[in-house]
Amino acid sequence: MDDNxxxxxxxxxxxxSxxxxxxxxxxxxxxxxxTHAFDDRxxxxxxxxxxxxxxxxxxxRFDEAEVFAERALTATRLAYGSDHLKTAESEALAGAVAYCxxxxxxxxxxxxxSLTINEHILDPIHKKTAATCLNLAYIYHAKGDFDLSEPFYQRAFKIRAQIFGWDHEMTSKVSKAYAEMxxxxxCHLEAKQMVDLLMEAV
Structure with missing residues (x-):
């Protein structure tokens, strides 16, 4: 069974590959x-x-990815515990699938x-923490929660700037996304103001 x-x-x-x-x-x-014959852990x-x-x-193939990402997360928690980098990676994958x-x-x-686990285990200045912050920024950005998105963009930028440098493409990716936000x-504020004016005119 193991050999198979x-x-x-x-x-x-x-x-x-x-x-x-x-x-x-x-x-x-x-x-x-x-693996059905293996121990759950x-x-x-x-x-x-x-x-x-x-x-x-x-x-x-995100619908199929969702099913197996959730199963993988459950299995990873059993195998490694809730506070392990493997679990952080599994949480991140499940989050990426849900986002899509x-x-x-x-x-x-x-x-x-995922971020909570990374913060507990890794150094404050770590590329995985930066990537997780950037993913949170993207999610809040997509939700239109710009005030929540902004600090995660800023944190991701600061970490990557310290690791890679200000002009590195990994750092520039964050600054470009922040500018788009x-x-x-x-635009969102201007649109809201226009809607408010229309509502007042009714």
Whole structure:
């Protein structure tokens, strides 16, 4: 059973690297089937589910990704506990999938949990923390919660500037997104003012 799982994992990863995603999907499904005989806390359960969820996410098959991302998160918590970087990564994936499905409240909850774990374990200036802050900024931005989005953009920018430098593309990505948020906030305010004027005229 162990040998079968390892074989399916190897074949899945090789197929994925070669761009043969259909075969990779089949191999991950077989690997998941093999884990049914394993203990619930076995890391291979979480690993297999997470990899298939990640594959579906990369292929933009978000409904399927959601199912396996949630299962992967449950398995990861069992295998590693709630306060582990693996769990933070699993929360982040579940959040990314929820975001792509337009489930912004769910996405926000998952990514906040990921950030909390990262803050507890990692140094304050860490690229994973910056990435998580940026993801939260995107979510709040998409929700139109600009006041909540802004501090996460700022925090992501400061961390990346310290790690990569002010003019690095990773830092510039944050500043560009922040500038877009500022424009969206201005447009939103102008639109609200126009609606208020229309309502007063009725």
């Amino acid at each position: 799982w390892a074989d399916f994992r190897t074949r899945a990863e090789q197929s994925e 070669a761009g043969n995603f259909a075969h990779a999907e089949g191999m991950w499904l077989k690997a998941i089937f093999e 076995d890391w291979r359960k979480a690993y297999s589910l997470d990899k298939l969820a990640g594959l579906y996410y990369s292929l933009e 499905l337009g489930k912004l409240e769910e996405a926000c909850s998952h990514v906040h949990k 500022a424009i969206d906030r201005k």
